[in-house]
Amino acid sequence: MRLLATGLLCLAAVIFLLTHLLTDLTGIWGFVARGSEAAMIGAIADWFAVTALFRHPLGLPIPHTAIIPRKKDALGASLSGFVAANFLKSHTVAPKILRAGVTKRAGEWLAQPGNQAVLVARAGQGLEYVLARVDDDSVEALTRKVLVPKLVDLHKAPVLGRLLREIVQDGAHRRLVDLVLGEAYTWLANNPQVIEGLVQQKTPEWVPSFIHGSVAGRLQREVLTWVADLHNDRDHKARQALDQWLLELADQLGEEGTSVAERAEVVLDELLQQEGVVHAVLDAWVSLRRLLRSAVVDTEGEVHVRIRQMLAGLAERATTDAEFQATVDARLATTAGDLVESFGDEFASVISDTIAGWDAKEASERIELYVGKDLQYIRINGTVIGALVGVVIHALTLVLPGV
Structure with a gap:
């Protein structure tokens, strides 16, 4: 030209x-x-x-x-x-997002098994990339120099008190009590000699031995019956007393300046400053990293299968549920509008x-x-x-x- x-x-x-x-x-x-x-x-x-x-x-x-x-x-x-x-x-971007039907189009793309596999593989590669660049020395230094000092400076008793109260009120501790009582019943049933030995220690020497066995057997049966009642009856008075004591303990932990709260802070600080805490965190990290890596490598493993199933369910809902589509599109449009208005x-x-x-x-x-x-x-x-x-x-x- x-x-x-x-x-x-x-x-x-x-x-x-x-x-x-x-x-x-x-x-x-x-x-x-x-x-x-x-x-x-x-x-x-x-x-x-x-x-x-x-x-x-x-x-x-x-x-x-x-x-x-x-x-x-x-x-x-x-x-x-x-x-x-x-x-x-916002008034130009948000309507465009709504008209684009992003949720449905994303669902149609995600419904393809090949795309699901690609998405899971990319996520696994990203996780592997992160895991490969976080070494044990960094985790140990983070725990020793940051996490532990922060936890020591933090007032932990009120948090512990609130947590304990929530656990008791929700009844989350009952399974633990059931487990302890069940194990106690099994141990007592399999070790009658323990009660018999206690009876022998507490009775005079002149008492005949056959009486020791009779008293020990009766005492064992009574103890087993009581433990079984505790295990089977969640409204047992002893259990109610335990719940009440735990709630009172939670209140005392939550009140600043109480002897229980101060003692709890001292004990927790001493525990946190133990060298074993750092090693425990490091061991947990090593185990978690090994577990995550094995899950990433095994493409036919349970983790990959479950993630693909979850993605398939999400894709089906995104393509067939009009209400879900409208809700997600509206949120995306609002978010996009807010972002462009702000940035x-x-x-x-x-x-x-x-x-x-x-x-x-x-x-x-x-x-x-x-x-x-x-x-x-x-x-x-x-x-x-x-x-x-x-x-x-x-x-x-x-x-x-x-x-």
Whole structure:
């Protein structure tokens, strides 16, 4: 297109020269001469205008030329502000998200087993990447220098009291009590000699041995019966007394300054400062890392299977449940709208920062190439329109007397 525009200029120049050299400029040749002359003027003027946008014409530092290289940063900032003010707004982004049907489209993509496998594999790779870069020394240092000191400085008794109260009120401790009572019953039933030995120690030496056995057997049966009652009856008075004691203990732990709370703080601090705590955390981390890595490696393992099943269920709901789609799309639209309202200027700054990072000459060339043929059509149009105007002016000079 540059060659075409320049060729038209050269053609007009050739016609202009030929008409002046070979004709008397009368009749039709006058129109041709004036048209070619005006065409050259229009072509050169538009060439200057187009070139002045991107560089100095002929390399001459003429004022108000090479506009884009000189103003590229301001242009980038203006474009960035225009995009932020007119496009990155909640009322423009949110409706677009709603119309896009993101939830349904994501569900349709996720419904494909191959896509599920890809997603699980990518998540596993990401987890493996993280695990590979967290070494044992870092975990140990974090525990020793950060976690333990923070826990020591923290008032733990009130937290422990609230936790204990929640556990008792929810009845979460009952299974533990059942387990302890069940184990106690089994142990007492399998070790009758323990009670018999206690009886022998507490009775005088002159008491016959057969009485020891009788008393021990009766005592064992009574103890076993009592333990069984405790295990089977969750409303047993002893259990109620235990619950009440635990609630009172929780209240005392929650009250600052009580002897129980202060003693608990001392005991917990001493426990946390034990070297074994650091080793226990490190051992737990090593076990957890080994478990996670094995789950990541085994693509046919239970973890991968369960995740794929979960994704399949989510995909089915996203594609068939209209209410779910509407809810998720509305939340996505609201979130996207809030994000662009809060960070629209930062998002749009990508434009200004990118343009600012361009070399001035490079930026000029990129913009010129992007606009492309339209720039050269300006030159072509200038040549054609110039020729037509020249013809019209010449006609007016012939028609109007004294012109």
